Amino acid sequence: MNYSELLREVKSVVADASPTILVSIPDMINEAIQLIAEEAYLPSLKTMFTVTTNTSAAYTTVPTAFSGKLTYVGTSDGEIKRYNNVEELIREFPAMDEVGDVEGIALEGSVLWYQKIPSTATTLTCIGYNSPTALSNSTDTPDCIPEYLHRGLIVNKTAMLCYNIIEDGMEAEKVNTVLFENLYQKSVAKLGEWVSKRRVNTVINAWTI
Helix, strand or coil, X not given: CCHHHHHHHHHHHCCCCCHHHHHHHHHHHHHHHHHHHHHXXXXXXXXXXXXXXXXXXXXXXXXXXXXXXXXXXXXXXXXXXXXXXXXHHHHHCCCCCCECCCCXXXXXXXXXXXXXXXXXXXXXXXXXXXXXXXXXXXXXXXXXXXHHHHHHHHHHHHHHHHHHHHCCCXXXXXXXXXXXXXXXXXXXXXXXXXXXXCCCCCXXXXXXX
């Protein structure tokens, strides 16, 4: 489904005509697509790039085109340990100025921090998943998600986001929020099956991530 079709589908299942909800649906569709991409490893978003370390600093930047999550960083010697954030990296390397081969990295925004600092510039090979491109035009299509799951994933996820706002503050259970969350989760399982069928390699290496 394209953007306009997704808008129509979501409006048909969200039984609330308040202007606040209606005006928010376009943004919520893009939010839903982003959340889906964060929860799954979508093949079309997979990317590989390289960065080069500095000899006088504990960080470098990743390409501006990359705005997603890293799943692998390594050199010709093998994979480098990834930390969730800079704080974790600093706990392991408090001085952040040790010289030697890179032993750990942490990505914060577009900045890739590392320790130790190689005495000569070193190429790091990175593999990750880009964030999906936001839909803006009515004919835009979320190609990173298989079309047969657009309704099950995007529409249900967006409806869940909408109802979470509509039912906020209710003393009773958020019935519709839970309903669309359950419908969404059923399609998440189908997405997992779709992704696994596209993983050709069975040997564990960087590209099987």
